[in-house]
Amino acid sequence: MLKYIGSLVAVFSGTLIGYYFSKRGEYRAAELTEMKRALNMLRSSIEYSVILLPEAVLDISEKCTGIISALFNQMHINMKDESETAYTAWVKSVDSALKNSYLTTEDSEMIAEMGQTLGYIDKRLQLSGMTMLTDYIDLKCAELRENAAKNKNLFTSLGIMSGLLVTVVLI
Numbered sequence: 001m002l003k004y005i006g007s008l009v010a011v012f013s014g015t016l017i018g019y020y021f022s023k024r025g026e027y028r029a030a031e032l033t034e035m036k037r038a039l040n041m042l043r044s045s046i047e048y049s050v051i052l053l054p055e056a057v058l059d060i061s062e063k064c065t066g067i068i069s070a071l072f073n074q075m076h077i078n079m080k081d082e083s084e085t086a087y088t089a090w091v092k093s094v095d096s097a098l099k100n101s102y103l104t105t106e107d108s109e110m111i112a113e114m115g116q117t118l119g120y121i122d123k124r125l126q127l128s129g130m131t132m133l134t135d136y137i138d139l140k141c142a143e144l145r146e147n148a149a150k151n152k153n154l155f156t157s158l159g160i161m162s163g164l165l166v167t168v169v170l171i
Contacts, residue, residue, distance in 0.1 A: 003171055010170065011163035018159015022152040027102040029144040034068040035111065036137045039130050046126055053086055053119060054079040071097035086119025110136050 038060050045056035054076055061072035074097050078089035094112045103111075110133060117129030 006170060007167040010166040011160065014159045014161075014163020014166065015156070016159070018156045018162070021159070022155035024102055025144050025148055025151055028104070028107075029141050029148075031067060031102055032107065032137045032141055032144075034064060034066060036134050038064050038068050038072060039114075039134055039137075043127060043130050046123060046130075067097060067101040067103075087115045090115030090118055107140065 041060045041063060042056060045051060045059070046053075049056065051059075057072050057079065058076040061069050061076060064072060071093050074093040075089055078084060078092050079086065081089075084092075091112050094108055094115070098108045098111070114129045114133040117126045120126055
């Protein structure tokens, strides 16, 4: 009886692990989409508003959710220290807020690079940096959507098979 319970636990946990790995792409796409939404709000603030960058960032952090909200809130906190430039505040925020996200290192690096244009006098340069990042996000979201069904089946099947393998080895 105990073997059967252990077998069920092994198969069930393998299935859950496979399901988790299959969902990671969806979670990453959701975070990238939220980042794009935040960038569009920041773009509107820079292009059409007269508010300062720290106020715009705080406003965005209140309108966004999850890790992206934490990123912009951290940016606001970092910008309170007037000795820091917008770029250093942005990089520190990206490093601290995105370390526990589903975004890849490549995603984090691209987001951090966008910060190089923040706070410059030239609006066009700031907006072009945001456009570059939103184009990157669109590209990655398209790739994630394309691979979603394939990866979902693959990881779920691998999870079930690994649970069955553990069961066979233990019996």
